[in-house]
Each structure stands twice: as structure tokens, then as C-alpha cells.
Amino acid sequence: MNLTLHVWRQSGPKAPGKLEQYEAKNVSPDQSFLEMLDEVNEHLIKEGKDPIAFDHDCREGICGMCSQVINGVPHGGQERTTVCQLHMRRFNDGDTIYIEPWRALAFPIQKDLIVDRNALEKIMQAGGYTSCHTGGVADGNAILVPKQDADYAMDAAECIGCGACVAACPNGSAMLYTSAKVAQLAALPQGQAEAAERVCAMTEAMQEAGFGNCSNHYECMAACPKGINVKFIAKLNREYQKALFK
Amino acid sequence: MRILSSSVGRKILMSITGQLLIIFILIHLIGNSTIFFGPNGINAYAEHLHSLPPLVWAFRLFMLAAIAVHICYGVTLTLENKAANPGAYAVKRNLKASFASENMIWTGLLVAGFIIYHLIQFTIHGTPDVVVGLDSANRPDVFRMVVTSFGNGLIALAYMFAMLMLFLHLSHGIPSFLQTMGWNNEKTIPAFGTGGKVISAILMLAYISIPAVILAGLLKL
Numbered sequence: 213m214n215l216t217l218h219v220w221r222q223s224g225p226k227a228p229g230k231l232e233q234y235e236a237k238n239v240s241p242d243q244s245f246l247e248m249l250d251e252v253n254e255h256l257i258k259e260g261k262d263p264i265a266f267d268h269d270c271r272e273g274i275c276g277m278c279s280q281v282i283n284g285v286p287h288g289g290q291e292r293t294t295v296c297q298l299h300m301r302r303f304n305d306g307d308t309i310y311i312e313p314w315r316a317l318a319f320p321i322q323k324d325l326i327v328d329r330n331a332l333e334k335i336m337q338a339g340g341y342t343s344c345h346t347g348g349v350a351d352g353n354a355i356l357v358p359k360q361d362a363d364y365a366m367d368a369a370e371c372i373g374c375g376a377c378v379a380a381c382p383n384g385s386a387m388l389y390t391s392a393k394v395a396q397l398a399a400l401p402q403g404q405a406e407a408a409e410r411v412c413a414m415t416e417a418m419q420e421a422g423f424g425n426c427s428n429h430y431e432c433m434a435a436c437p438k439g440i441n442v443k444f445i446a447k448l449n450r451e452y453q454k455a456l457f458k
Numbered sequence: 459m460r461i462l463s464s465s466v467g468r469k470i471l472m473s474i475t476g477q478l479l480i481i482f483i484l485i486h487l488i489g490n491s492t493i494f495f496g497p498n499g500i501n502a503y504a505e506h507l508h509s510l511p512p513l514v515w516a517f518r519l520f521m522l523a524a525i526a527v528h529i530c531y532g533v534t535l536t537l538e539n540k541a542a543n544p545g546a547y548a549v550k551r552n553l554k555a556s557f558a559s560e561n562m563i564w565t566g567l568l569v570a571g572f573i574i575y576h577l578i579q580f581t582i583h584g585t586p587d588v589v590v591g592l593d594s595a596n597r598p599d600v601f602r603m604v605v606t607s608f609g610n611g612l613i614a615l616a617y618m619f620a621m622l623m624l625f626l627h628l629s630h631g632i633p634s635f636l637q638t639m640g641w642n643n644e645k646t647i648p649a650f651g652t653g654g655k656v657i658s659a660i661l662m663l664a665y666i667s668i669p670a671v672i673l674a675g676l677l678k679l
Binding site: 425431 | 460461466467535538539543546551553562630637643
């Protein structure tokens with residue numbers, strides 16, 4: 213099939229950007245979205261033009277590197293799917309596709325579709341850990357975790373940190389990301405000791421990094437390729453209230 | 459005071475003041491509904507209320523403080539949110555956000571504007587349509603005042619429009635305050651979403667019923 217692409221091109225962080233039109237010809241429906249872009253890039257290189265820069269790594273939907281807003285939805289709008297796992301069979305011959313980078317104050321554009329997501333790391337560094345003496349290798353199951361708690365923590369830990377929640381949020385807020393990390397550790401015995409400091413430090417780091425405030429649009433949950441539920445934001449809010457009295 | 463400056467803390471204050479305002483909306487509706495009992499209903503209610511000035515003033519100041527906090531944080535959080543999202547998508551398709559959730563600041567400010575007008579009209583009696591007087595039992599004739607003013611189609615329509623704004627504000631506000639307080643989980647999220655819309659619609663229709671009944675001529679002097 214043949215497609216018309218409108219791709220955001222920006223040569224550097226400070227450079228002005230604009231949408232440029234490309235034709236993707238003879239695209240196979242079995243190709244992934246990134247493979248389609250790879251082919252477009254091969255043609256651009258052959259023509260002596262600068263290829264479209266985009267982030268990618270595992271191409272298996274687990275690393276959280278790919279980050280493109282496709283036709284107005286981060287990762288393209290297929291439920292629980294990252295861009296790398298989005299296939300061209302989802303599109304029709306003759307379609308026009310708009311491809312843009314994540315857009316948020318906290319995610320400055322580096323080049324074309326690549327944004328700097330270090331702001332998420334700053335939130336993580338503020339409290340996304342537990343402090344303990346590791347010593348030798350601990351026995352498995354030395355600390356017993358009830359199955360429900362382990363499942364809950366694992367659901368939160370599904371977050372791959374891609375930042376689609378921020379890209380989708382009308383407020384450019386990272387509450388879903390932050391809440392997934394807070395809820396994951398708050399559900400486990402190892403996370404209890406630092407729970408109060410963690411929720412305060414991580415939400416403050418979120419604010420400092422330039423992310424907005426959550427106003428419960430739930431746009432994040434709809435765009436999340438891992439289906440992280442906004443129940444974790446409610447959990448963060450509860451954890452924050454507990455921390456106020458500590 | 460971390461709660462006054464942090465992102466989540468200020469939202470909790472928005473939520474608590476929002477809940478106080480919803481309680482006020484309920485009390486005010488119950489009070490207003492005495493108009494359906496005729497002049498004896500609402501005039502007696504008004505007289506009873508004004509026989510307790512310290513309590514009335516304490517309540518008024520408390521509500522004023524709640525509104526001030528709600529508006530102040532509402533505006534600052536919205537400005538921060540606008541700044542955090544440059545909003546430069548050439549194409550943006552929302553999957554979940556609604557007209558109500560995206561326009562909280564505007565529906566909120568319109569409701570605030572209406573409250574000011576409403577106070578000037580029925581509390582200070584500062585608009586030309588207001589008829590002030592006493593009834594046969596020497597009580598303030600609130601019934602005559604309300605029925606006369608709402609007999610004017612434009613005034614009644616403005617009131618109904620304000621109630622529509624209130625509906626939009628609460629249809630997102632009710633589920634939102636439950637989420638911000640953390641009283642939410644996977645099962646209650648969709649239930650609160652629907653429940654918020656239903657409760658807001660009931661409140662809107664109940665408030666609108668007063669000017670509607672007066673305009674229809676079912677409640678007259």
C-alpha cells in the first residue's frame with residue numbers, strides 16, 4: 213500500500229521544526245511501523261537527505277524507547293501497543309499519517325521525533341528505590357509477600373517508562389508514571405520504611421521537572437501501552453495523605 | 459506547609475473545598491425547594507434563616523473562604539498545566555478527556571461569575587428586576603421577589619445556562635474529587651464517572667425546575 217506521511221522534522225533542540233510530507237510506497241501490511249519508517253529512511257539516505265531520527269531499541273514492546281504520536285495518539289492508539297508493535301495492517305492504502313514527537317515542557321525535542329526523557333529519571337532518582345544493606349544473596353521468599361500484593365505491585369511495575377502518559381496528558385503531567393512507581397513500592401514490605409519520603413520526593417521532583425498537575429482526564433490510561441490503571445494515581449493520593457501526618 | 463505548595467497537596471485542597479461547595483449546593487437546593495410550598499414555605503424559611511445572623515454570617519464567611527481557595531488554586535494549577543503542555547500537536551485525538559474535563563476552568567469561572575450576579579440580585583437586591591417587600595405576615599417576601607424575577611424569560615434563561623455550566627463542572631468535579639482523595643479503585647472508577655454525571659444532572663434539573671415552573675405559570679403570585 214501507499215501512504216502519505218507528515219513527519220515532524222527539527223534539526224536540533226533550538227531549531228524551529230515543521231511537518232514535512234513524505235510518500236511511503238509499496239508498504240507491506242506485515243511491516244511494523246518502525247520498519248516502514250526504516251524503509252522511508254533508506255530512500256532518504258539514497259537521495260542524500262537527512263533520515264528521520266526516531267528512538268527505538270528492543271522493538272519487542274518492552275523497552276519503552278519508541279515514542280511517536282501517530283495521528284494524534286501516543287503509540288498510535290492500538291490498545292496496549294507500542295509503536296514498534298504497531299503493524300501497517302492497521303492502516304489502509306492511501307491513508308495520510310501524522311507522526312509527531314512527544315510534546316511536553318519536560319520533554320524537550322532533541323531531533324525530529326526524539327525527545328529528552330531524562331525528567332522521568334529525575335523522578336525515579338528522587339525516590340524510586342528502597343535503601344537496604346544487600347549483604348550476601350538473600351534467601352528467596354525470606355520476606356513473604358501476599359499474592360494479592362505481589363500481583364498489585366507487578367501490575368504497577370508493568371510501566372516501561374516510555375512517557376506516553378505525559379504525551380497524551382492535556383496537562384503534560386507525569387502522574388501515571390510517578391504513581392505506578394510509588395504504588396509498586398508502597399505495596400511491598402520492602403517499600404514501607406521510606407513510603408512517606410518517597411511519595412513526597414517523587415511528586416516534588418515531578419513538579420520541579422516541569423510536568424503539570426493531574427486533573428483526572430484519564431487520557432494517560434487510555435494511551436498507556438501497558439494499560440497502567442489510574443487506580444495507582446488514587447493510591448499515590450492516599451500515600452500522600454498518609455505522608456502529611458508523618 | 460508542603461500541602462500549600464505541592465502538586466498533590468493543592469489538588470487535595472481543591473478537592474476538599476469542592477466537596478464543601480457541593481454540600482452547600484445540596485443545602486441551598488433544599489432551602490430553595492421550599493418555594494414549591496408557596497409564600498408560606500420560602501418566606502418562613504427566609505425569616506427563620508435571618509433570625510440567626512451570627513450563624514448566617516459564620517456560614518457565609520466559611521463558604522467565601524472555601525470558594526476563594528477553590529478558585530485561587532484552580533486558576534494557578536490550570537496556568538501551570540497550560541505551561542507544562544506547549545499544546546503544539548498538529549493533530550491531537552483525545553481518547554478519554556471530555557468537554558467537561560477540558561473546560562473545568564471556564565465552566566468554573568462562569569459559575570463564579572453567576573454566583574456574583576446571583577448575590578447582587580437576590581442577596582443585595584441590587585438588580586432592577588428585584589421586588590423587595592414584606593408579605594401579609596410581615597416577613598421578607600422572597601416568594602414575590604423570585605417569582606417576579608424569574609417571570610422574566612431572559613433572567614430565567616441566564617439562570618438555566620448557569621446551571622448547565624454547574625452540571626458540566628460537577629460531572630467532572632464529582633468523580634475527580636473522589637479520585638484526588640484516593641477513594642477510588644479499578645471497580646469504582648467507571649461507576650464514579652457515571653454516578654458523577656447522574657448526580658450532576660439531577661442537581662441541574664432540580665435547580666432548573668424552579669425558574670421552569672415559574673415560566674410555565676405553575677407557580678404564580
